[in-house]
Amino acid sequence: MVARVAGVFDEKLTEAIANSKILVVGAGGIGCEILKNLVLTGFPNIEIIDLDTIDVSNLNRQFLFHKEHVGKSKAQVAKDSALSFNPNVNIVAHHDSVISNDYGVSYFKQFQIVMNALDNRVARNHVNRMCLAANVPLIETGTAGYAGQVELIKKGLTQCYECQPKAPQKTYPGCTIRNTPSEPIHCIVWAKHLFNQLFGEEDPDQDVSPDTADPEAAGEAGASALSSEGTTSGNVERKSTRTWAAETNYDPEKLFTKLFGDDIRYLLSMENLWKKRRPPTPLTWNNLPGKDNPQEQHTGLPDQRIWSLYECAQVFNASCTALQKDLKSRPEGDHLVWDKDEKSAMDFVTACANIRAHIFNIPIKSRFEIKSMAGNIIPAIATANAIVAGLAVLRAQAVLRGDIASCTSVYLRPKVNHRGQLFVPEKTLTPPNPKCYVCAPKPEVGLACNLKQLTLKDLTTAFKEGLNMQAPDATVEGKGLVVLSSEPGETDHNNDKTLEEIGLNDGCALLVDDFLQNYEVRVRLQQEDEEKLWRLVTDTDTPMPEPKPANGSNGSDPKPGPSTSRDNDSDSDLEIIDEDDDEPAVKPPKRRRTEMNSDEVVELC
Ligand SMILES: Nc1ncnc2c1ncn2[C@@H]1O[C@H](COP(=O)(O)OP(=O)(O)OP(=O)(O)O)[C@@H](O)[C@H]1O
Numbered sequence: 001m002v003a004r005v006a007g008v009f010d011e012k013l014t015e016a017i018a019n020s021k022i023l024v025v026g027a028g029g030i031g032c033e034i035l036k037n038l039v040l041t042g043f044p045n046i047e048i049i050d051l052d053t054i055d056v057s058n059l060n061r062q063f064l065f066h067k068e069h070v071g072k073s074k075a076q077v078a079k080d081s082a083l084s085f086n087p088n089v090n091i092v093a094h095h096d097s098v099i100s101n102d103y104g105v106s107y108f109k110q111f112q113i114v115m116n117a118l119d120n121r122v123a124r125n126h127v128n129r130m131c132l133a134a135n136v137p138l139i140e141t142g143t144a145g146y147a148g149q150v151e152l153i154k155k156g157l158t159q160c161y162e163c164q165p166k167a168p169q170k171t172y173p174g175c176t177i178r179n180t181p182s183e184p185i186h187c188i189v190w191a192k193h194l195f196n197q198l199f200g201e202e203d204p205d206q207d208v209s210p211d212t213a214d215p216e217a218a219g220e221a222g223a224s225a226l227s228s229e230g231t232t233s234g235n236v237e238r239k240s241t242r243t244w245a246a247e248t249n250y251d252p253e254k255l256f257t258k259l260f261g262d263d264i265r266y267l268l269s270m271e272n273l274w275k276k277r278r279p280p281t282p283l284t285w286n287n288l289p290g291k292d293n294p295q296e297q298h299t300g301l302p303d304q305r306i307w308s309l310y311e312c313a314q315v316f317n318a319s320c321t322a323l324q325k326d327l328k329s330r331p332e333g334d335h336l337v338w339d340k341d342e343k344s345a346m347d348f349v350t351a352c353a354n355i356r357a358h359i360f361n362i363p364i365k366s367r368f369e370i371k372s373m374a375g376n377i378i379p380a381i382a383t384a385n386a387i388v389a390g391l392a393v394l395r396a397q398a399v400l401r402g403d404i405a406s407c408t409s410v411y412l413r414p415k416v417n418h419r420g421q422l423f424v425p426e427k428t429l430t431p432p433n434p435k436c437y438v439c440a441p442k443p444e445v446g447l448a449c450n451l452k453q454l455t456l457k458d459l460t461t462a463f464k465e466g467l468n469m470q471a472p473d474a475t476v477e478g479k480g481l482v483v484l485s486s487e488p489g490e491t492d493h494n495n496d497k498t499l500e501e502i503g504l505n506d507g508c509a510l511l512v513d514d515f516l517q518n519y520e521v522r523v524r525l526q527q528e529d530e531e532k533l534w535r536l537v538t539d540t541d542t543p544m545p546e547p548k549p550a551n552g553s554n555g556s557d558p559k560p561g562p563s564t565s566r567d568n569d570s571d572s573d574l575e576i577i578d579e580d581d582d583e584p585a586v587k588p589p590k591r592r593r594t595e596m597n598s599d600e601v602v603e604l605c
């Protein structure tokens, strides 16, 4: 292996590699490449964690996996394949989530470097905190299509993964989704919400029924709707879609009639909506176009063929039945999770999105196109993964040499820029944000909420979802009074009490900590009567300190530096650079991190 060939690396690096232990988190597109590079470079001790099993769709770019491995643990197969290149490496594979109690701070402390090859923000945030707590350098990687990035996160020296706020996820106004869709994506989001309402985790923000509070309808909806013929069938009564469906035993015809007939008639009765728009056309189960049309000759892949409306209804029928069966086979209270790779789930969304699109005169799409839009799929490019993994291992070598200053973030651009660069390095390390609510010496954040309404249960959700904690404990600052305990049963009896009821008021500060993450943050409560239950107030306007030119970097280069922004549709949380010649060289890059999970956040309008 390279590190053992005399003269390739200097003695210091050869020794550092020989004594190193590296953790790779994620054995997907980038993780497999990193593992292969580490093994071929001669790194002797590696651990790899991945929670997933191998899917056939991974085989086109995850070259440690082959057809016979489908269904097997990614971590284990990655280990076995990598050992075939170099059987002398000590690799430990964990088929597990990195967000597990088994991987605490002391686990992380045994590594010289952690390398992230993940695909979601929650896991990235978690590893970021573990590495800060353990004071282990973290090399964070990501790709989106042909673009990619590698950045080093080192406590006290660089920004952490959470130093800059992430741009919000792509949102669509709730009334567009529920009342006035105009693009295929609106129907696809609606169909995914419908899946959750019927079979998944019910979320009140994902209501799919007509929105009578739509300001555009200006209150005239209710009266005319109630008097209209189509709403006498019980559908104006706004009961939960799940309750209604269960009462009909998920009868596909009845569901179809409600969703694509009665609800559409209800929408039509909101006349203001259709003054400047083409009104939708309600459908009837027994009278759908396309039944007698022979399938047109189609030469592409089956998934690329566009279904007739009749076929959509057939698929709706079959997928509803299959999903209901799946739901019924699970323990009481369990639910399905939408997955683009689950046949019935994908069929259901394709059929519902297309039926709704037809109703609203929106072009209908093939299953292939809908899958790509519903799953926010940016094609994963094997070469981009390989380049990023190569850069990551070069950075790992620099860290082991002690040359942290040269480990500036590097961006892989989809095309060469006007300076002929495909790889664009930052000129300097970007220092930590002193106001970061994760890596600041005394992390602090505001929580704006209505103290009269927010319950302790909601507070737990705010800490889990807003602060990305796994098991928060909270006490009142200065009093030591325990407000929330992660120990089951300790504070559960207060779950439904509001913050006001337990004596918390405006300006009160809580000390909130997560034992697993070794993370504590001071949370100031701020009374606010907003419609949103809670929101975090971060000090994001604080200007970043000027970065000092790093040794060995081209910090004195008078050429303008890159400004960065994130690809809003990226699932891999990637920063894409736009070159901006007007930026001064020393100005710190403005960063916006965004990440699309497959679920869009829908804002109420
Ligand atoms: N909490 C976690 N713990 C361990 N591994 C994780 C965790 N979250 C995600 N991963 C793993 O990170 C890897 C990311 O790889 P990649 O981005 O190539 O995604 P993929 O799931 O392999 O591909 P695709 O999403 O395109 O189907 C995946 O193998 C995934 O299982």
Ligand SMILES: [Zn+2]
Pocket (backbone or CB within 6 Å): 159, 160, 161, 162, 163, 164, 432, 433, 436, 437, 438, 439, 440
């Ligand atoms: Zn930070």
